[in-house]
Amino acid sequence: MPTALITGASAGLGAEFARQLAARGADLVLVARSQDALDALAAELTASRGVVVEVIVADLAREDGVGRVASRISDAQRPIDLLVNNAGFGLPLQFADNDIADEVRHLRVHVEAPMRLMHAALGVMRGRGGRIVNVASVAGFISRSTYSACKRWLIGFSRWANDEYARDGVTVTALCPGFVHTTFHERMGLGAGEEGVPAFLWLDAPYVVRAGLRAAARGRGVVIPSLRYRAMIAGSRLVPRSLTTRIARRGRM
Known part of the structure; x- marks a missing residue:
């Protein structure tokens, strides 16, 4: 059976990736900071789908955490066929008012961790094949503080890596949703219709995955995902950046 490793797997898109992949018969390695949530999801999928589920508790903002996950990915005796870099969190958009330690953690989780885990995965996947999915955001196509900057980096790096390593049988995909009904936004106090985000812009996690x-x-x-967001991103290229920046201050993606 193929094996997929998913970061940020305890809830939201990460948990949905786990459920859909388990339904396809994939064994799983689930990574997150919450032991209880991971154990509960592992028990659910083992019982309902009969797949093998391994749990790794790790904080990807810490050196020991990302190192532990990279070491598991590098194990050629237990190869990972699909890596899903999904872990992430949001911060207020007012960079100058944020604690710089929080911004550094944000950068490590959104940029350094995916880069290091991709490096580990490519070391095993090149030649034998594999897939990498990096969960980015449509925010990466507009200007929205450091979150936008991180996602823009992930999109650009994924696009390049997909072209570069296709010859080795490895695909790299940046998944760029907009607002999704998950606990990501709930933790920030956002829901459909809040902060000027209309209901039609919200996507469902199963569809995105x-x-x-x-x-x-x-x-x-x-x-x-979704024609509405593709049209919005195409249209944003036709208006001044100062205007899209003002519009982007609403909500979180």
């Missing part, structure tokens, strides 16, 4: 897995199977470097 299906789009990401389908794009990875097709070898696409970047995928934006």
